[in-house]
Amino acid sequence: MDTPLSVEDAGAQPDLWLTPKRASKDRPHYLGHRDRLRERAAAGGLAALPDYELLELYLFRAVPRGDVKPLAKQLLTRFGSLGAVLGATREELRTVKGVGEALALDLELLHEAALRAAREQVARRPVISSWSALLAYVKAALAHEAREQFRVLFLDKKNQLIADEVMNRGTVDHAPVYPREVMRRALELSASAVILVHNHPAGDPTPSVADVDMTKQVVEAARALRIAVHDHLVVGRHGTASFKALGLI
Structure with missing residues (x-):
C-alpha cells in the first residue's frame, strides 16, 4: 500500500x-x-x-x-x-x-x-454620398441615450461635415429647439447646409406632430438665409426615421 x-x-x-x-x-x-x-x-x-x-x-x-x-x-x-x-x-x-x-x-x-471611428467615416467624404456611414454614426451616438438630445450636423458647400454639435438636451421625451439658435450657429460656422438629428429614448423613431412642426420652423428660418436643410433624422433603438424619405421635407 x-x-x-x-x-x-x-x-x-x-x-x-x-x-x-x-x-x-x-x-x-x-x-x-x-x-x-x-x-x-x-x-x-x-x-x-x-x-x-x-x-x-x-x-x-x-x-x-x-x-x-x-x-x-x-x-x-x-x-x-x-x-x-x-x-x-x-x-x-x-x-x-x-x-x-x-x-x-x-x-x-x-x-x-x-463613436470617433464612426465619425471619421462621415468626415472623410461628402455626407450625402456616404449616407450609410452617417446613419451608422448617428445610431452609435444616439440610439441608447436615456434622454432626448437635439444635435445639428453643419455642412460646407461640398456637403462635408464642419461640425456636429449638441444644441440642446432635454427630458425622456422632449428637447427644446430654437430655430434662431440653430441658424445663428450655422452662420458662425459659414455652413451652407444642415442635417437635424434627435433621438426618441422610448425606442420608436416615428416623428411626432411636435417634431414635424419644429422642423418646419427650422426649414423656414434656413430658407431666408439660403441654408439648406437636407434632412431631419430621428433615432431610436428600433431604427432611424428620415423626414426626407417620409416626404416631410
Whole structure:
C-alpha cells in the first residue's frame, strides 16, 4: 500500500496531495475559463462570440481575477443590449453591483472610441454620398441615450461635415429647439447646409406632430438665409426615421 504524501512532501509536486475529486471541489469552476475563451476568440474570431462573451472578454482587462461572466450577463440584463451597455453613462453603469469607477470609465472609453471611428467615416467624404456611414454614426451616438438630445450636423458647400454639435438636451421625451439658435450657429460656422438629428429614448423613431412642426420652423428660418436643410433624422433603438424619405421635407 502506498504511503500518502504529506502537504510538505507535495510541495515539489503541486496538487499531487489532492485527489481528483477534492481538486475539482476546491478549485473554482472558472479557473482556466479565461484562457479557453481567449482561445475560442482567436480560433473562431470575435464575431463568432455571443454578446455576453464579447463583453466578458473585455471585462478581463478591467477585472484581472475572478469570474466576470455573471457581471457581463448582469450588465446586459440591466441595460438590454450590448449597445445600451456601452451607451450608458458612468453614473448608470455604477448602479450595477460590481461596477466601480474604473470599470465604468473603461466602458465609456470603449463607446467613445467606437463613436470617433464612426465619425471619421462621415468626415472623410461628402455626407450625402456616404449616407450609410452617417446613419451608422448617428445610431452609435444616439440610439441608447436615456434622454432626448437635439444635435445639428453643419455642412460646407461640398456637403462635408464642419461640425456636429449638441444644441440642446432635454427630458425622456422632449428637447427644446430654437430655430434662431440653430441658424445663428450655422452662420458662425459659414455652413451652407444642415442635417437635424434627435433621438426618441422610448425606442420608436416615428416623428411626432411636435417634431414635424419644429422642423418646419427650422426649414423656414434656413430658407431666408439660403441654408439648406437636407434632412431631419430621428433615432431610436428600433431604427432611424428620415423626414426626407417620409416626404416631410
